[in-house]
Amino acid sequence: MQKEDNLKDIISHAKEYGFVFPSSEIYDGLSATYDYGQLGVELKNNIKSYWWKSMVQMNENIVGLDSAIFMHPKTWKASGHVDAFNDPLIDNKDSKKRYRADVLLEEYIEKIRAKIDKDVNKGIKRFGDDFDKNQFLATNPNVLRNMAKIEDVEERMKDTLGKDDLEGVYNLIIDLEIVCPVSGTKNWTEVRQFNLMFSTELGSVSGDAATIYLRPETAQGIFVNFLNVQKTGRMKIPFGIAQIGKAFRNEIVARQFIFRMREFEQMEMQFFVRPGEEMKWYEHWKNQRIAWHSKLGLGEENYRFHDHIKLAHYANAAADIEFNFPMGFKELEGVHSRTDFDLKQHEEHSGKKLQFFDPEMNQNYVPYVVETSIGLDRMFLAVLSSSFKTEKLENDSERVVLSLPAALAPFKVAVMPLTKKDGHPEKAREIMNALRLEHNCAYDEKDSPGKRYRRQDAIGTPYCVMVDHQTMEDNTVTIRDRDTMEQDRVSIDELASIIESKVSMTNLLR
Numbered sequence: 001m002q003k004e005d006n007l008k009d010i011i012s013h014a015k016e017y018g019f020v021f022p023s024s025e026i027y028d029g030l031s032a033t034y035d036y037g038q039l040g041v042e043l044k045n046n047i048k049s050y051w052w053k054s055m056v057q058m059n060e061n062i063v064g065l066d067s068a069i070f071m072h073p074k075t076w077k078a079s080g081h082v083d084a085f086n087d088p089l090i091d092n093k094d095s096k097k098r099y100r101a102d103v104l105l106e107e108y109i110e111k112i113r114a115k116i117d118k119d120v121n122k123g124i125k126r127f128g129d130d131f132d133k134n135q136f137l138a139t140n141p142n143v144l145r146n147m148a149k150i151e152d153v154e155e156r157m158k159d160t161l162g163k164d165d166l167e168g169v170y171n172l173i174i175d176l177e178i179v180c181p182v183s184g185t186k187n188w189t190e191v192r193q194f195n196l197m198f199s200t201e202l203g204s205v206s207g208d209a210a211t212i213y214l215r216p217e218t219a220q221g222i223f224v225n226f227l228n229v230q231k232t233g234r235m236k237i238p239f240g241i242a243q244i245g246k247a248f249r250n251e252i253v254a255r256q257f258i259f260r261m262r263e264f265e266q267m268e269m270q271f272f273v274r275p276g277e278e279m280k281w282y283e284h285w286k287n288q289r290i291a292w293h294s295k296l297g298l299g300e301e302n303y304r305f306h307d308h309i310k311l312a313h314y315a316n317a318a319a320d321i322e323f324n325f326p327m328g329f330k331e332l333e334g335v336h337s338r339t340d341f342d343l344k345q346h347e348e349h350s351g352k353k354l355q356f357f358d359p360e361m362n363q364n365y366v367p368y369v370v371e372t373s374i375g376l377d378r379m380f381l382a383v384l385s386s387s388f389k390t391e392k393l394e395n396d397s398e399r400v401v402l403s404l405p406a407a408l409a410p411f412k413v414a415v416m417p418l419t420k421k422d423g424h425p426e427k428a429r430e431i432m433n434a435l436r437l438e439h440n441c442a443y444d445e446k447d448s449p450g451k452r453y454r455r456q457d458a459i460g461t462p463y464c465v466m467v468d469h470q471t472m473e474d475n476t477v478t479i480r481d482r483d484t485m486e487q488d489r490v491s492i493d494e495l496a497s498i499i500e501s502k503v504s505m506t507n508l509l510r
């Protein structure tokens with residue numbers, strides 16, 4: 001199946017089963033805005049819970065926060081967002097489509113990378129086990145030429161984007177003969193900066209002071225509360241503050257489903273450290289975060305690190321964790337070393353000291369910050385897209401299955417009576433009422449067992465429990481595993497502990 005087709009299938013599956021709906025759909029939707037349905041909200045909450053527990057519950061020196069979306073307008077002047085939170089945009093005059101200039105260049109590089117991968121795959125096919133990939137990459141003339149091309153483009157991107165040299169960015173697009181994917185022409189406008197913040201007005205004030213912004217990141221709510229939390233929580237450096245919340249960006253191009261939205265949710269953690277120790281912590285958090293992802297079992301090969309070509313105005317090191325989405329490898333999470341930029345800026349603009357007295361050093365300083373920032377919606381898409389499978393079964397039929405990590409699944413178990421008589425429904429409800437004290441459960445008695453199993457497979461329910469004639473005789477039920485489709489007969493008394501051992505989030509946190 002083509003990857004882009006795969007995305008279309010995922011979008012329609014997500015809608016059909018109540019995971020994600022286009023926002024205000026009865027009015028034909030609003031671009032790049034989505035609503036999470038009855039199952040989507042469960043999956044989303046479980047992802048949040050996995051993140052929150054890993055950060056706050058499992059780390060003595062990390063605490064949580066829930067700051068307001070509206071902040072004093074000076075916050076965004078201080079943080080640099082008013083002046084520098086821009087994306088370079090370019091329009092194609094023929095198609096009238098708008099693009100991010102940096103994304104056009106990144107996609108150009110991606111295409112060359114794909115050529116290298118193609119050459120490698122050809123080699124593997126031809127030489128099988130004898131194929132030495134490293135040697136091939138180091139010596140094949142085609143590969144070397146393409147690698148040099150990538151290096152050259154990256155160098156020129158760094159040079160132009162890094163200095164906000166918009167004419168240079170335009171020239172690079174022209175030199176590389178990049179065409180508009182829609183019109184196929186090179187008829188481009190000049191490159192312009194576009195600020196991504198949404199603004200609105202405060203009701204009680206008039207004039208310029210009334211303009212406030214919808215936060216484009218949750219991080220600033222953490223910085224302005226640094227001292228409140230440090231003092232009231234008696235936190236010692238190094239320590240972190242974690243927050244989950246909405247962020248808003250007026251994205252130039254917002255396609256690709258919930259990957260890029262104008263209203264989205266972030267899970268961010270700012271870790272405050274001694275100046276000079278930030279690189280150690282930067283490496284630490286890169287390792288911690290990739291381990292967090294790995295435990296979900298979505299496939300090691302689906303992740304890669306990508307160092308930033310253009311560092312943001314506040315960073316001295318930054319890497320993305322990229323995930324292999326249906327559209328290819330794209331940013332899922334950022335780990336950034338933000339230096340003391342934010343706290344220093346807020347000191348300057350607020351006139352308040354934002355420092356820590358380090359008793360071991362007997363010294364006051366503005367801490368340095370290492371940030372981990374992941375988009376909850378992108379994480380949702382990563383989980384959903386890598387779990388979505390169509391399997392051929394032995395009898396030549398097909399089943400659609402969401403092999404979600406069990407701890408994240410919306411329902412952990414579905415309880416079903418084999419028939420609607422002989423006391424089966426009553427027994428099934430009795431079992432469900434006991435299990436639902438711990439887990440989100442579904443009850444399903446409509447249609448044949450086969451159809452009911454398929455329905456639960458399609459929404460990722462890890463276990464189905466069936467009450468049948470034997471249940472009424474010996475207090476046992478069958479429990480069916482979503483992935484293997486195997487059924488075991490177990491005593492009802494053992495059910496809770498069997499399910500708990502398989503779906504518990506403890507398995508991920510340990």
Ligand code: ATP
Nearest residue numbers: 251259260261264331332333334373374375377378
């Ligand atoms: P991109 O380069 O894709 O625009 P970014 O580098 O601007 O992303 P950050 O500012 O580092 O993103 O934001 C941290 C995280 O927030 C990202 O890794 C991503 O998961 C998420 N995120 C950012 N913008 C969006 C968006 N428009 N929609 C959904 N998630 C987003």
